[in-house]
Amino acid sequence: MPMIRVPVCLGDRAYDVMIGSGLLRAEEHWSDLPRASAAVLVTNVTVAPLYAAAVQTQLKNRFAKVHLVTLPDGEHHKTWQTLNLIFDQLLGHECDRKTVLVALGGGVIGDMTGFAAACYMRGVPFVQVPTTLLAQVDSSVGGKTAINHPLGKNMIGAFYQPLRVFCDVDTLQTLPPREVAAGLAEVIKYGPIADAAFLGWLEDHIDDLVALKPDALMHAVRRSCEIKAAVVAADEREGGLRAILNFGHTFGHAIEAGLGFGVWLHGEAVAAGMVMAADLSERLGLMPVGFQVRLSALLQRAGLPVLGPKLPVDEYMQHMRVDKKAEGGDIRFVLIDRIGSAVVRPAPEALVRQTLEACSA
Numbered sequence: 570m571p572m573i574r575v576p577v578c579l580g581d582r583a584y585d586v587m588i589g590s591g592l593l594r595a596e597e598h599w600s601d602l603p604r605a606s607a608a609v610l611v612t613n614v615t616v617a618p619l620y621a622a623a624v625q626t627q628l629k630n631r632f633a634k635v636h637l638v639t640l641p642d643g644e645h646h647k648t649w650q651t652l653n654l655i656f657d658q659l660l661g662h663e664c665d666r667k668t669v670l671v672a673l674g675g676g677v678i679g680d681m682t683g684f685a686a687a688c689y690m691r692g693v694p695f696v697q698v699p700t701t702l703l704a705q706v707d708s709s710v711g712g713k714t715a716i717n718h719p720l721g722k723n724m725i726g727a728f729y730q731p732l733r734v735f736c737d738v739d740t741l742q743t744l745p746p747r748e749v750a751a752g753l754a755e756v757i758k759y760g761p762i763a764d765a766a767f768l769g770w771l772e773d774h775i776d777d778l779v780a781l782k783p784d785a786l787m788h789a790v791r792r793s794c795e796i797k798a799a800v801v802a803a804d805e806r807e808g809g810l811r812a813i814l815n816f817g818h819t820f821g822h823a824i825e826a827g828l829g830f831g832v833w834l835h836g837e838a839v840a841a842g843m844v845m846a847a848d849l850s851e852r853l854g855l856m857p858v859g860f861q862v863r864l865s866a867l868l869q870r871a872g873l874p875v876l877g878p879k880l881p882v883d884e885y886m887q888h889m890r891v892d893k894k895a896e897g898g899d900i901r902f903v904l905i906d907r908i909g910s911a912v913v914r915p916a917p918e919a920l921v922r923q924t925l926e927a928c929s930a
């Protein structure tokens with residue numbers, strides 16, 4: 570299987586997303602990481618037994634010291650307390666400011682390791698080795714790093730880009746089906762916001778993706794990373810365009826925070842959130858009736874929920890008011906105005922409430 574490079578063009582901070590089979594064991598792709606006396610591999614208790622040894626072997630060829638930090642697993646551990654476990658180890662091992670952090674795992678590990686890298690000694694280099702579909706198609710690319718606050722998702726964080734991203738699609742074969750589906754939510758997201766043809770391709774190949782067919786996975790990871798890389802290169806810090814990557818997230822983050830982090834997976838909450846955003850797009854007359862049904866059908870075939878939980882509407886509204894896109898108290902939604910095109914704008918509260926009633930159960 571070929572190895573593909575997707576460049577993320579950010580001037581002197583440009584980097585490659587490398588996508589392929591066998592990357593964790595392909596020494597040539599690791600040999601030009603920067604020189605430093607130490608690397609710190611950050612992973613969790615689930616991923617460590619599967620893939621830490623392979624990555625440690627690569628790192629030991631390059632760094633005199635390789636330390637392993639194994640964190641607890643789960644979205645509810647994306648906190649200050651867990652972040653501090655990374656800093657404890659970095660300081661305990663007397664790591665200097667050239668130390669390279671390596672995030673091995675899903676989006677939780679990637680977001681926390683990236684944030685630790687942004688903060689430790691005011692910034693050390695880091696590398697992403699995403700091992701979930703969601704992390705390969707989305708979270709490892711683009712430099713959003715964060716932890717959660719009980720009152721809001723990803724509220725404490727930084728924009729901080731990795732040196733490189735290694736997407737070894739072989740690692741996806743060990744994912745539980747629920748995590749595959751969660752990753753597919755973010756893949757499907759790219760169709761409505763940026764690429765009508767990709768949405769059609771997903772409708773044709775969703776069964777192959779659910780079955781983890783390697784060729785289909787390669788194409789989905791590649792196209793997703795290409796779209797994300799282009800958006801991030803145009804608007805790294807979400808001054809405008811980048812907000813389209815938040816399609817489904819205004820509602821989705823409210824579901825995650827409202828239920829408590831980890832009850833619904835991020836991708837599951839985004840799936841139900843995209844259906845809500847599609848419904849709102851129709852209510853506003855931006856999209857013809859039928860779009861929401863089309864999107865829901867695809868999400869259901871991927872094994873995802875298409876209705877949010879029946880939280881009180883006021884609770885949804887409260888969580889959405891602290892969304893990072895809100896301005897001056899106005900919640901701003903990512904809405905679709907044509908398949909392959911998104912707009913970011915406020916919506917009348919009465920319509921939002923109708924959407925929440927109609928799209929939760």
Ligand SMILES: NC(=O)c1ccc[n+]([C@@H]2O[C@H](COP(=O)([O-])OP(=O)(O)OC[C@H]3O[C@@H](n4cnc5c(N)ncnc54)[C@H](O)[C@@H]3O)[C@@H](O)[C@H]2O)c1
Pocket residue numbers: 613615616619642643644647674675676677678680700701702703704707708709710711712713714723740741742743744745748751752755835836
């Ligand atoms: N920074 C961004 O741009 C961005 C984008 C999207 C999502 N996110 C964040 O990413 C997080 C979700 O990421 P996720 O869906 O990867 O969840 P996750 O990191 O919790 O991983 C999902 C589960 O899969 C396990 N796992 C990981 N790799 C595995 C493998 N190869 N085989 C078997 N099990 C494996 C993990 O241990 C975990 O239990 C959320 O916190 C979300 O906010 C960030």
Ligand SMILES: O=C(O)C(=O)C[C@@H](O)[C@H](O)[C@H](O)COP(=O)(O)O
Pocket residue numbers: 707711713722723755807811812814815818893
């Ligand atoms: O990269 C982005 O920009 C995204 O919005 C991607 C999202 O899938 C991701 O969940 C991101 O972490 C959400 O960002 P936030 O700023 O709303 O926390």
Ligand SMILES: [Zn+2]
Pocket residue numbers: 707755818835839
């Ligand atoms: Zn997301």
